[in-house]
Amino acid sequence: xxxxxxxxxxxxxxxxxxxxxxxxxxxxxxxxxxxxxxxxxxxxxxxxxxxxxxxxxxxxxxxxxxxxxxxxxxxxxxxxxxxxxxxxxxxxxxxxxxxxxxxxxxxxxxxxxxxxxxxxxxxxxxxxxxxxxxxxxxxxxxxxxxxxxxxxxxxxxxxxxxxxxxxxxxxxxxxxxxxxxxxxxxxxxxxxxxxxxxxxxxxxxxxxxxxxxxxxxxxxxxxxxxxxxxxxxxxxxxxxxxxxxxxxxxxxxxxxxxxxxxxxxxxxxxxxxxxxxxxxxxxxxxxxxxxxxxxxxxx
Amino acid sequence: xxxxxxxxxxxxxxxxxxxxxxxxxxxxxxxxxxxxxxxxxxxxxxxxxxxxxxxxxxxxxxxxxxxxxxxxxxxxxxxxxxxxxxxxxxxxxxxxxxxxxxxxxxxxxxxxxxxxxxxxxxxxxxxxxxxxxxxxxxxxxxxxxxxxxxxxxxxxxxxxxxxxxxxxxxxxxxxxxxxxxxxxxxxxxxxxxxxxxxxxxxxxxxxxxxxxxxxxxx
Numbered sequence: 001x002x003x004x005x006x007x008x009x010x011x012x013x014x015x016x017x018x019x020x021x022x023x024x025x026x027x028x029x030x031x032x033x034x035x036x037x038x039x040x041x042x043x044x045x046x047x048x049x050x051x052x053x054x055x056x057x058x059x060x061x062x063x064x065x066x067x068x069x070x071x072x073x074x075x076x077x078x079x080x081x082x083x084x085x086x087x088x089x090x091x092x093x094x095x096x097x098x099x100x101x102x103x104x105x106x107x108x109x110x111x112x113x114x115x116x117x118x119x120x121x122x123x124x125x126x127x128x129x130x131x132x133x134x135x136x137x138x139x140x141x142x143x144x145x146x147x148x149x150x151x152x153x154x155x156x157x158x159x160x161x162x163x164x165x166x167x168x169x170x171x172x173x174x175x176x177x178x179x180x181x182x183x184x185x186x187x188x189x190x191x192x193x194x195x196x197x198x199x200x201x202x203x204x205x206x207x208x209x210x211x212x213x214x215x216x217x218x219x220x221x222x223x224x225x226x227x228x229x230x231x232x233x234x235x236x237x238x239x240x241x242x243x244x245x246x247x248x249x250x251x252x253x254x255x256x257x258x259x260x261x262x263x264x265x266x267x268x269x270x271x272x273x274x275x276x277x278x279x280x281x282x283x284x285x286x287x288x289x290x291x292x293x294x295x296x297x298x299x
Numbered sequence: 300x301x302x303x304x305x306x307x308x309x310x311x312x313x314x315x316x317x318x319x320x321x322x323x324x325x326x327x328x329x330x331x332x333x334x335x336x337x338x339x340x341x342x343x344x345x346x347x348x349x350x351x352x353x354x355x356x357x358x359x360x361x362x363x364x365x366x367x368x369x370x371x372x373x374x375x376x377x378x379x380x381x382x383x384x385x386x387x388x389x390x391x392x393x394x395x396x397x398x399x400x401x402x403x404x405x406x407x408x409x410x411x412x413x414x415x416x417x418x419x420x421x422x423x424x425x426x427x428x429x430x431x432x433x434x435x436x437x438x439x440x441x442x443x444x445x446x447x448x449x450x451x452x453x454x455x456x457x458x459x460x461x462x463x464x465x466x467x468x469x470x471x472x473x474x475x476x477x478x479x480x481x482x483x484x485x486x487x488x489x490x491x492x493x494x495x496x497x498x499x500x501x502x503x504x505x506x507x508x509x510x511x512x513x514x515x516x517x
Binding site: 208 | 412
């Protein structure tokens with residue numbers, strides 16, 4: 001076990017030495033890998049922020065029931081009681097017309113218009129969430145509620161949620177596709193770099209073989225080299241994404257404020273950061289493994 | 300004494316039909332010192348390569364320590380080679396590593412602990428007179444020192460068989476004699492030594508095998 005550890009330690013040291021022996025080359029390799037990885041990592045960051053924004057704005061689809069304008073509070077209470085008896089309705093919120101009017105008066109530009117009206121134009125309303133949020137079930141509920149007496153209008157709010165969900169799905173797929181493509185690119189970069197390393201160190205490989213080195217002994221420093229390249233590239237990507245998050249935070253915050261939302265753009269969280277670094281290191285290692293396997297098989 | 304090497308009607312033909320060795324048979328006993336001599340292209344290097352399993356014979360059998368070298372699987376080849384010390388004609392030193400690290404390589408491959416490996420490397424360097432040069436890069440050494448470094452690397456694993464391909468080539472007379480003395484010293488402590496050389500006079504007392512155009516002369 002100690003021998004195995006010693007050999008790994010020596011291989012890792014040798015890989016570090018080779019990386020630091022040509023600092024400019026190594027830096028350029030790391031930049032190439034880092035920039036390639038920053039794209040899907042940045043996409044993942046934006047997606048995570050979009051998801052949290054969607055969560056904050058209540059992604060659960062809602063049904064709004066608007067009472068007829070002439071309906072009094074007693075009729076509204078009757079509707080509320082009917083709703084409360086239903087097991088397919090999860091949550092009910094009653095919005096009295098006075099409250100709606102007061103809220104609307106705080107909206108910029110609406111105050112003057114509302115104050116000019118002779119009477120409160122808003123009806124009493126209910127906002128409810130269903131126990132089953134599937135669109136077809138929601139649609140069925142809306143149809144039923146429309147039949148109820150003194151109900152003027154029923155509005156199903158699931159359309160925008162579905163649109164948002166579709167957009168997020170698209171974003172997720174785009175990040176996955178981009179990630180897969182750039183991962184393949186990263187493996188190719190690592191493959192080429194290790195191939196050059198193998199050619200540079202071919203005498204050493206030949207001598208090691210003649211002295212009794214196994215394939216795994218020969219492979220080891222190159223695998224560490226690939227792993228360190230990937231890890232270094234991952235760190236560069238993490239820094240790029242972090243810097244981009246900082247840079248975009250203010251303008252994006254301003255943009256979402258226009259939609260009455262709040263967003264402080266967060267960089268990758270601890271889990272995503274760890275995943276990025278592990279993934280990058282793994283890809284570097286994989287590129288090196290493929291490159292070495294091909295070389296050792298040919299020689 | 301036990302037999303260390305046995306060539307049984309060994310032939311080696313390189314494409315497109317060049318016979319490097321033809322029907323060569325001989326034995327080398329334990330603790331023996333044997334010189335393989337012959338003109339350039341006689342097959343000396345090929346013979347050493349067959350013993351170290353760097354090449355495979357195209358006919359006959361090469362046995363080292365009773366093991367048929369031609370039948371070794373790729374996976375067992377490294378372990379076989381670890382039992383043999385080799386000094387290559389072109390030395391094959393690693394020029395980006397210092398003297399100490401060059402000698403350390405076979406021990407790293409075998410898996411010695413860093414402490415024991417360091418002790419062995421220093422002992423080997425002391426034996427060949429390079430103890431004071433362990434930090435030097437090979438390019439800073441003279442031809443004779445480089446050859447001694449190659450010998451130190453070959454013997455650091457304490458093999459029972461030492462092969463050397465033209466170890467005194469390109470060395471001046473004094474340095475060549477110095478290098479030859481080192482081989483004698485290893486042979487005196489029980490190492491079987493097989494040297495391919497044209498400078499047989501440097502190794503008095505050694506048995507000679509003469510090759511001519513791939514054939515062993517009687």
